[in-house]
Amino acid sequence: MSDGNQGGKLKVVGQRPIRPDGVDKVTGRAQFGADFHLPGMLAGRIKRSPHPHARIASIDTSAAEKLPGVKAIVTGADFDSGASGEVEAGEGHTAIREVAQNCLAVGKVLYVGHAVAAVAATQPEIAAEAVDLIEVTYEVLPHVIDVEEAMAPGAPLLHADMFTKGVTPKPDNPSNIALKSVMGRGDVAGAFKSADVIVEGRYTTAAVHQGYIEPHACVASWGADGQSTVWCSSQGQFLVRALVAKILGMPLSDLKVIPAEIGGGFGGKTTVYLEPVALVLSRKCGRPVKLVMSREEVFLASGPTSGSVMDVKIAATKDGKITAAEMMLAYQAGAFPGSPVHLGCMTAFACYDVENLALVGYDVVSNRPKVAAYRAPGAPMAAFAVESALDELAQKLGMDPIDLRLKNAVKDGAKTVYGATVKSAAFVETLEMVKASEHYKTPLAKGQARGVAAGFWFNIGGESSAAVHVDEDGGVTVVSSNPDIGGSRASMAMMAAETLGLPIERVRCTIGDTTSIGYSGSTGGSRVTFATGMAVVQAAEKVVADLKRRAAETWGCDLAMVEWADGVATCADPSKDAKPLSMKALASKSAKTGGPIASEVSINAQGAAAGFGVHLCDLEIDPETGRSTVIRYTAAQDVGRAIHPAYVEGQLQGGAAQGIGWALNEEYVYGKSGQLENASFLDYRMPVASDLPMIDTILVESRPNPRHPYGAKGVGEVPIVPPLAAVANAVSHVVGKRMTSLPLSPAKVLAAMAKG
Amino acid sequence: MARLTTISGRVGDFTGGLTHFDVEARSVRALVRELERRFPGLGEFVEDQMAIAIDGEIFQDALTAEFGADSEIVLIPRISGG
Numbered sequence: 094m095s096d097g098n099q100g101g102k103l104k105v106v107g108q109r110p111i112r113p114d115g116v117d118k119v120t121g122r123a124q125f126g127a128d129f130h131l132p133g134m135l136a137g138r139i140k141r142s143p144h145p146h147a148r149i150a151s152i153d154t155s156a157a158e159k160l161p162g163v164k165a166i167v168t169g170a171d172f173d174s175g176a177s178g179e180v181e182a183g184e185g186h187t188a189i190r191e192v193a194q195n196c197l198a199v200g201k202v203l204y205v206g207h208a209v210a211a212v213a214a215t216q217p218e219i220a221a222e223a224v225d226l227i228e229v230t231y232e233v234l235p236h237v238i239d240v241e242e243a244m245a246p247g248a249p250l251l252h253a254d255m256f257t258k259g260v261t262p263k264p265d266n267p268s269n270i271a272l273k274s275v276m277g278r279g280d281v282a283g284a285f286k287s288a289d290v291i292v293e294g295r296y297t298t299a300a301v302h303q304g305y306i307e308p309h310a311c312v313a314s315w316g317a318d319g320q321s322t323v324w325c326s327s328q329g330q331f332l333v334r335a336l337v338a339k340i341l342g343m344p345l346s347d348l349k350v351i352p353a354e355i356g357g358g359f360g361g362k363t364t365v366y367l368e369p370v371a372l373v374l375s376r377k378c379g380r381p382v383k384l385v386m387s388r389e390e391v392f393l394a395s396g397p398t399s400g401s402v403m404d405v406k407i408a409a410t411k412d413g414k415i416t417a418a419e420m421m422l423a424y425q426a427g428a429f430p431g432s433p434v435h436l437g438c439m440t441a442f443a444c445y446d447v448e449n450l451a452l453v454g455y456d457v458v459s460n461r462p463k464v465a466a467y468r469a470p471g472a473p474m475a476a477f478a479v480e481s482a483l484d485e486l487a488q489k490l491g492m493d494p495i496d497l498r499l500k501n502a503v504k505d506g507a508k509t510v511y512g513a514t515v516k517s518a519a520f521v522e523t524l525e526m527v528k529a530s531e532h533y534k535t536p537l538a539k540g541q542a543r544g545v546a547a548g549f550w551f552n553i554g555g556e557s558s559a560a561v562h563v564d565e566d567g568g569v570t571v572v573s574s575n576p577d578i579g580g581s582r583a584s585m586a587m588m589a590a591e592t593l594g595l596p597i598e599r600v601r602c603t604i605g606d607t608t609s610i611g612y613s614g615s616t617g618g619s620r621v622t623f624a625t626g627m628a629v630v631q632a633a634e635k636v637v638a639d640l641k642r643r644a645a646e647t648w649g650c651d652l653a654m655v656e657w658a659d660g661v662a663t664c665a666d667p668s669k670d671a672k673p674l675s676m677k678a679l680a681s682k683s684a685k686t687g688g689p690i691a692s693e694v695s696i697n698a699q700g701a702a703a704g705f706g707v708h709l710c711d712l713e714i715d716p717e718t719g720r721s722t723v724i725r726y727t728a729a730q731d732v733g734r735a736i737h738p739a740y741v742e743g744q745l746q747g748g749a750a751q752g753i754g755w756a757l758n759e760e761y762v763y764g765k766s767g768q769l770e771n772a773s774f775l776d777y778r779m780p781v782a783s784d785l786p787m788i789d790t791i792l793v794e795s796r797p798n799p800r801h802p803y804g805a806k807g808v809g810e811v812p813i814v815p816p817l818a819a820v821a822n823a824v825s826h827v828v829g830k831r832m833t834s835l836p837l838s839p840a841k842v843l844a845a846m847a848k849g
Numbered sequence: 850m851a852r853l854t855t856i857s858g859r860v861g862d863f864t865g866g867l868t869h870f871d872v873e874a875r876s877v878r879a880l881v882r883e884l885e886r887r888f889p890g891l892g893e894f895v896e897d898q899m900a901i902a903i904d905g906e907i908f909q910d911a912l913t914a915e916f917g918a919d920s921e922i923v924l925i926p927r928i929s930g931g
Binding site for chain 2: 179181186258259260261262263272273274275276303358359360361363435436439466467468469470508510511512513514516550551552553554555556617618619620697699700701810
């Protein structure tokens, strides 16, 4: 196997071929979730709760059922009431029962927009009219939106059977705190006592949505023979199959899930909202059903990531060595447990070698939509607090902020608070490259300021499958088991081409459905290029071994004498008159040398290496409006080896853009009645191209991952971790006071400037 | 005996709050069995819902992974992502 340290010899990996999905996407030919049509297909619509918290007294569908064109109406009672167990999805294990109740409420509605019923009809207008005819009688209950209010004694309880986990002995009373996570080491109190400098503060962030362009959409068709099919846009066809089958109590083999092209996910498509509803509608009426969310529904009823409240306190020596830190993190989970607060605790200080640490995290439910994963779940909020506090520490000590981070940066061998040992880390190199960059050396104009922040993400491996098929003309098709949300078709094809010795133009990659390729975990956790890429390389290596065997048999020589390079087999035995055999020549004779040339590999990949990022943000603020304008931005990252550097740069740029929006404008705004007041892109302000400068990138490739054949590390999540603090630190410097509450909207900034 | 630590509050629900203890095992499979024997339900929970750091390297779904008599074992929440 390749060893991950062969950069100089590579011919395809590290190049920038044209993206294989580009033409389809820019010409409108790509098939997204909403693009599928089937004969006899019905249009579905969802009836949603107008209340943030209410008991469902009754649902009367009689009037809707009488409407001509209505073919099926379902409620939560139509799901398998025995659905139980858990499935690993997005931010962690999720109870099937809760996923089901999030798709269609049972007993209570827990947020405005919670689905209570669904209709399938011959026309979308009829379905919409039928939804209005469904009469739901509610007993309205007190609600709670804010995370601290939800934690307070006497707060309205969402789940009467929920007792805080992670507390010994088990509490006597139910609570909105689903889980308490505690981790730490050393003598924190002692270190604070002997500290030269202490900084501390309370930091808050708002709930923000992943903001994918494509709303959730699916088509489901229940077969008369029990074989059903779902076409949908998701981050994992196997995850959709598992969730839908368990919610509906059907065997996995009875359900085929075909992945559509995906218009962004960022973690938010690692669960289901529509698919089981569409399939149960189809089961009821025997016709295919399409469900598509509107943008308003996306905001109301699909998962944002958590808003948070965090207290952080850091102790240091006068020369800048951090001696201790303590932190409290409270994350909104939404209507059901499962915020990424444990990941916030694990990542908060992962960039730094701190001997004494104490962290406590709270997973808190409230009357908001259930959170879903969002790039590096839990890490950006924690990094916002820690990196802001470090900026304040640097100011107090009169130190360069990068020097402060260099003094405390983790290096290989350091022990993280969560038990892992740092390996193959290039955090120090990343900091040094940023410090040496032209950007960092460029003086700022009057009224401008610069923010620096760092970030960490674990990256993961896990179960993946891939197949490599050699066509009769010597071309190759790679079948990946993961939906392509970040360019993985290109990187899979490139790794296969590199291993087979072919030009990239001879290799195509496609995404298999649940019946045409082995199981894979979802596209998430920055795992696909690492784990599925490893499966692709192993499958390609098996193909090479097979090709060499066929060549040896053709020449009648010893297998050990066959060499494979640049897509051609050559014989090293001088006694043989053996002409080189190309891939094309060997493929054309495959029927005569053993049949089709193909290989499929399924693995459980271990050895993913963590990644580190360092961002620089220059901005200025209009003193009249308080509007912040980012004028220059650089994102640097420890990427192992970039398989397709342009895609890696795109990941860094996209993460930075999303993080800038999180820092400056994005938030879920709730009124006192518990209504979400900005459920549209008009009022939920994401950055657009004209808001941002070119995001410059620095790819640090000094430490390829030795556990991956071409040195790849995950790259998709790290870049959203530093921007919140990088932006906030710059704003704080312009304003002249520490800005601790995101988003840093013009009104908030203007108020801070007015106070001086 | 390998030294086991947990950073997951949920493990404490099974162990009565115990977060550090020694275990007689040399593989993740044996560890899971031993945890189930000592704290009923914990073995299954660890197998299904936890990752394990063995001497600093994180393993997920790796029952066959082995470790030494003096290894450091840390039970951590499974890491996923977006």
